[in-house]
Amino acid sequence: AQSVTQPDIHITVSEGASLELRCNYSYGATPYLFWYVQSPGQGLQLLLKYFSGDTLVQGIKGFEAEFKRSQSSFNLRKPSVHWSDAAEYFCAVGAGLTGGGNKLTFGTGTQLKVEL
Amino acid sequence: GAVVSQHPSWVICKSGTSVKIECRSLDFQATTMFWYRQFPKQSLMLMATSNEGSKATYEQGVEKDKFLINHASLTLSTLTVTSAHPEDSSFYICSARPLGQGRETQYFGPGTRLLVL
Numbered sequence: 001a002q003s004v005t006q007p008d009i010h011i012t013v014s015e016g017a018s019l020e021l022r023c024n025y026s027y028g029a030t031p032y033l034f035w036y037v038q039s040p041g042q043g044l045q046l047l048l049k050y051f052s053g054d055t056l057v058q059g060i061k062g063f064e065a066e067f068k069r070s071q072s073s074f075n076l077r078k079p080s081v082h083w084s085d086a087a088e089y090f091c092a093v094g095a096g097l098t099g100g101g102n103k104l105t106f107g108t109g110t111q112l113k114v115e116l
Numbered sequence: 117g118a119v120v121s122q123h124p125s126w127v128i129c130k131s132g133t134s135v136k137i138e139c140r141s142l143d144f145q146a147t148t149m150f151w152y153r154q155f156p157k158q159s160l161m162l163m164a165t166s167n168e169g170s171k172a173t174y175e176q177g178v179e180k181d182k183f184l185i186n187h188a189s190l191t192l193s194t195l196t197v198t199s200a201h202p203e204d205s206s207f208y209i210c211s212a213r214p215l216g217q218g219r220e221t222q223y224f225g226p227g228t229r230l231l232v233l
Contacts, residue, residue: 009157032220043120043209043224044160051220090160094220104150104222106159 002027002093006107013081014115021076021110023065023091032094033074034104035065039087047089050074061085086114119143120212122225129200130233137195137228139210145190146212150222151183154207166193190215200232 003026013019025031032051036044048059055067065076074091091107119142129135139149148167152160164180166172166187174180182204184196193212197204207229211222 004159034220036224041125041226043226044211045224049220103162104160105162108157108159 002031002095002103002105004091004093004105004107006089006091006110008110009108010111010113012113012115015083016080019076019078019081019085019112021089021091021112023074023076023107024072025074025091025093026072027093027095031074033065033067034092034094035059035063035074035076036090036092036106037061037087038090038109044090047076081112081114083114083116086112088112118214118223120210120223120225122208122210122228124228125226126229126231128231128233131201132199134196134198135200135230137197137208137210137230139193139195139212139225141191141212141214141223144212144223145215146193147190147215148213149187149193150211150213151185151193151195152209152211154209154227160209163195197230200230202232205230205232 005024034049035047038044047063048057050057050067057065063078088109088111090109092104095103121140123138151163154160163178164172164174166185168187168190172185187193207227209227211224
């Protein structure tokens, strides 16, 4: 069974500083990987996704993530954080999406706080 | 585009009562909708997958008689928590997959917070 670990429950960065949120996954086949952001009162919004190809994936709002198979990681990065980036971030792995499955397995989330 | 709404956004009920939560895709049709549950400081856990016009598929450990799911149209799915107990208090989130889009695509609602007293 697939699983996702987000080691950092809370992260605080200063506005303008760089950001890296960690995500490690466990899955027996080629993973489908996602990063979502959740702001209070809003639904999860997809930031980016990786299926295949280039291991460095660009997303919305200036975010990027790099898939590293050898480390089973899919860390999210942003070179310069804005105060509006404060939110909760979820990493997810999709199981069997090409084989007819539907299931997304989420990590426990990382709460990002941005100091002005 | 691709907006999913949930109603109510929060609900408080007495133990033993039933609560219905609605999930609507506002600007697209959804063949498949998903229901998740999120406990504080824990990840979203998939409860069930529903396809319009057919019975929902429940994840292992989820009681289908307690969590009734109806997906009667391409824009509406409902989750009814029957005979709710305090341990059912949680944050319930739905998502919807647009008709004709790939399996990797889901749009999420803002969630419904349920408190059972």
